[in-house]
Amino acid sequence: MSDEKPTPPPPSSAAPAPTRERDPIEHTAGTGGRAAATLREISTGNFGVTVLAFVLALVIGAILIIAVDDDVADAAGYIFARPSDFFGAAWSAVSDAYTALFRGAVLNYQADTFAGAIRPFTETLTVATPLIIAALGVAVGFRAGLFNIGAQGQVIMGAMIAGFVGFTWNLPVGVHLLVALLGGIIAGGLWAGIAGFLKARTGAHEVIVTIMLNYVALYLLQYALTTSVFSTGNQPKSPSVASSAQLPLILGDQFRLNAGFIVAILAAIFVWWLMTRSTIGFRFRAVGSNAHAARTAGMSVTATFVLVMVVSGALAGLAGATQLLGTEKFLTDGIAGSLGFDAITVALLGRSKPAGIFLAGILYGGLNVGGRVMEVATGTPIDIVLVIQSLVVLFIAAPPLVRAIFRLPAPTTKEVAA
Structure with missing residues (x-):
């Protein structure tokens, strides 16, 4: 066998292929591919994550309701002497606020007539339309x-x-x-x-x-x-x-x-x-x-x-x-x-x-309709409802965060495509 190495082929004399100018749409589609992928990930998250995001927002909303309630603040002054007063006031603040939210948005079970009872839900549908x-x-x-x-x-x-x-x-x-x-x-x-x-x-x-x-x-x-x-x-x-x-x-x-x-x-x-x-x-x-x-x-x-x-x-x-x-x-x-x-x-x-x-x-x-009733009935600021809405959006836009909090497994390819 000969140790002589093969001679490389001579460089091609052909002119390089002309480059095609990219049109504006191709350019924006290429640079926006990552943004579009992110949007698809956000908008096609698992339904369970959506529900958990709403639950998590309600929990944080409850913490905020407790933080702004006057009775809870008073009970916090002697929490170590009588902790039951603090936790009782906190439970009352949250339950009263969310009960008023339900009565204002879904069913007013305290109404004297059937029309009065279902009026909140009809208002919800009117605002939702x-x-x-x-x-x-x-x-x-x-x-x-x-x-x-x-x-x-x-x-x-x-x-x-x-x-x-x-x-x-x-x-x-x-x-x-x-x-x-x-x-x-x-x-x-x-x-x-x-x-x-x-x-x-x-x-x-x-x-x-x-x-x-x-x-x-x-x-x-x-x-x-x-x-x-x-x-x-x-x-x-x-x-x-x-x-x-x-x-x-x-x-x-x-x-x-x-x-x-x-x-x-x-x-x-x-x-x-x-x-x-x-x-x-x-x-x-x-x-x-x-x-x-x-x-x-x-x-x-x-x-x-x-x-x-x-x-x-x-x-x-x-x-x-x-x-x-x-x-x-x-x-x-x-x-x-x-x-x-x-x-x-x-x-x-x-x-x-x-x-x-x-x-x-x-x-x-x-949430919009019931929030106004909640504010009037319990004195809870309407801003709490706005915070809940914002938190829902935040958690919906960050499915990995919700999955990490609740220790959920990562979605499969089939779940993401559903």
Whole structure:
């Protein structure tokens, strides 16, 4: 055998392949892959972790209730002499507060009439209705890997256009309501479509654009309420929508629950069908899972981004329309409240699934309604409820923390994909 080494081949004289310039969408999809993966992890956590997160939030809320209660503070002064007084006062403070929360949100068992007993739950459903619809819109964006933080502005635009149709147009009963709702849907969809278009054409991040559009929508509403078309006089308040454009009450005049709740149920069914049974929904989920793979499979990622934002905004606009036509009846600069931001919380709490969002919306609405009763009945600050809501979101966004606290095993691949 010869020890002579083989001569390496001569370097190729061929010119290097030209590099292809990356388009803005590819660039943002690549850099945002980690963020999209994090969002999917948060929104698809195990159901048991969600329940435990809520329980943990209630426990911490109980500690805060104890900390701010005057009777507990008095008993703490002689805790070593009579510890039973301290623990009895602490138990009374927590049980009274959470009992009042239940009576204000679910069932007032102290009421003299059946109507009075179920009124709290009807109020919970009334408050939950626009929350559910708006959260469904936010969830559509989440499932497609987009952060639609602009639901607040889309709710405002939906309420504005629905209100304009409701108090300026003269249409037959039934038709007037449908046109007003459709106006809210179109307004919200177009408003969110701006962010989708800018992302598709320039790669502008949807979070920044939608946040800015929130401010634009708010100041646009405030300006509109100073004009003769939207204002009734010196106060920033619009005329009331015509009765033909109002969502009818479901249980009669003694309750505020209106047909918007039925709209919320239909919206949840629609989103379920869209995301699990339609070709468009498959495109949404494919782009949200891996935009590069979706592009390789022949899907138009840019068009999908625009369509996702339009659908997401349309649902948020519908939420604003139901809020106005069903509950408020007239426009003010606080028509949206914190509805758009709360919808993000509800979407996360519901794991971006229609059924989960529906239940989470009712839970969130119950906390809002019951918290006010808790404050009046026991003197517990309403801020405690806000803290509980914030803690729920915190723990939902950190499943490993909840698993570590309760010493739960890590989720399997099948559980995460469920």
